Amino acid sequence: MPHPTDLNRAWWNAATPLHLRSAFYGQDAFLAGANSLREIELEHLGEVAGRRILHLQCHFGQDTLSLARMGARVTGVDFSDAAIEAARSMTASLGLEAAFIQADVTQLPRQWPAPFDLVYTSYGALVWLPELHGWAEGIAAALRPGGELLIVEFHPMMMVYDDSYAHPVYSYFNREPIGEVTSSSYADRQTPLEQEIVTYNHPFSELLDALTGAGLVFSALAEYDYSPWECFTRLVPAGPGRWQIEGMEGKLPMVFALRMKKPG
Numbered sequence: 049m050p051h052p053t054d055l056n057r058a059w060w061n062a063a064t065p066l067h068l069r070s071a072f073y074g075q076d077a078f079l080a081g082a083n084s085l086r087e088i089e090l091e092h093l094g095e096v097a098g099r100r101i102l103h104l105q106c107h108f109g110q111d112t113l114s115l116a117r118m119g120a121r122v123t124g125v126d127f128s129d130a131a132i133e134a135a136r137s138m139t140a141s142l143g144l145e146a147a148f149i150q151a152d153v154t155q156l157p158r159q160w161p162a163p164f165d166l167v168y169t170s171y172g173a174l175v176w177l178p179e180l181h182g183w184a185e186g187i188a189a190a191l192r193p194g195g196e197l198l199i200v201e202f203h204p205m206m207m208v209y210d211d212s213y214a215h216p217v218y219s220y221f222n223r224e225p226i227g228e229v230t231s232s233s234y235a236d237r238q239t240p241l242e243q244e245i246v247t248y249n250h251p252f253s254e255l256l257d258a259l260t261g262a263g264l265v266f267s268a269l270a271e272y273d274y275s276p277w278e279c280f281t282r283l284v285p286a287g288p289g290r291w292q293i294e295g296m297e298g299k300l301p302m303v304f305a306l307r308m309k310k311p312g
Contacts, residue, residue: 052225052246053127053152056176059243060128063233064108068134072235072279073110079142083117084110086276087289089170089200092305096120099165102190104153105173109135109146115168116146123147123164125156154179156186163192170200171277171303172234175207175247178225180258188262193312197264199255203271203301207249211281213293222249234279259308267307275302 050058067073078084085093089111097119106112106124108131115122116139124146126132132150139146153169154177167187177183187197208216218226225246232241256266274290275283283291293300 052178052227055244055246057127057129059230059241059245060107060126061130062241062243063235064128064130064134066233066239066241067235068108070233070235075110078110078114079138081117083114085114088272088276088303088305089168089198092198092200092270092307093166093168096166100162102164102167104167104169104187105176106135106148107131109138109148111170112146112148113139113142113144116144121145123149125149125151125153127152153177153186154182156183156190158186158189160190163195164190165192165195167191167195167197168200169198172202172279174199174201174250174255177250178246178248180250180254181261184258184262184264187259188264188310191264191310193310195310196267197259197306197308197310199304199306199308201304201306202275203304204249204251204255205301206280213282213296218249220249220251222251222254255306264308264310267309268305269307270305271301272303272305273298273301 068075096115099120101115101120101122103112103122103124106126109124112122112124124135129150132148135148167190208218208220210217225248227246229244230241274286274292276289278291282294284294286292
């Protein structure tokens with residue numbers, strides 16, 4: 049059997065060309081100057097000009113390059129070679145400055161040429177990680193003393209449901225990998241994408257245990273009852289750029305923003 053990471057990399061390699069031409073990602077608008085970052089992360093990122101940022105699981109680089117457009121010195125990391133190739137091509141065509149590295153974020157280097165002011169990761173990233181301790185240790189090693197980690201991510205409570213949202217289907221706790229065969233991508237539900245994947249639910253306790261075990265300290269946590277991305281089923285509008293699950297409006301935490309800091 050292929051290793052789960054290899055299965056997942058194959059899925060993202062197949063999904064990348066679909067995502068590049070999808071309405072979901074709005075690539076034409078991005079190339080014309082649109083910022084792909086949403087209100088939640090923009091609020092928590094604050095001023096990024098001049099800051100050295102490591103963006104983990106950057107996909108094909110829209111958010112990474114949005115940070116570069118805002119003046120950050122940014123490096124994106126992703127395990128998909130198709131995504132990194134697309135990110136590098138887009139960087140060159142736009143004349144922006146950003147570095148992209150193909151790597152497994154659970155095996156980040158323990159030394160960098162210079163430490164980062166901020167490590168950033170967002171939306172649908174954690175479920176692809178089989179374990180968090182190596183990931184957290186790599187983040188801590190990448191940060192300068194006083195540097196911060198910002199995670200803006202779908203809430204782990206969202207991960208217990210399937211597309212029906214009728215009742216919990218999966219365990220909130222990371223007790224076993226979740227293997228399934230996809231029929232399409234969240235960004236394009238009309239185009240078939242039949243591929244085996246393996247994902248992992250990480251409760252807050254596991255996440256915080258990994259990060260504090262790596263030496264980071266808690267700074268702030270915010271939870272939101274909406275998603276800024278229309279990437280789930282049964283969604284209804286909850287305001288401009290906001291969606292909630294029909295029948296669960298205002299009841300289900302959909303996104304969280306977590307800040308951690310490296311002492312020093």
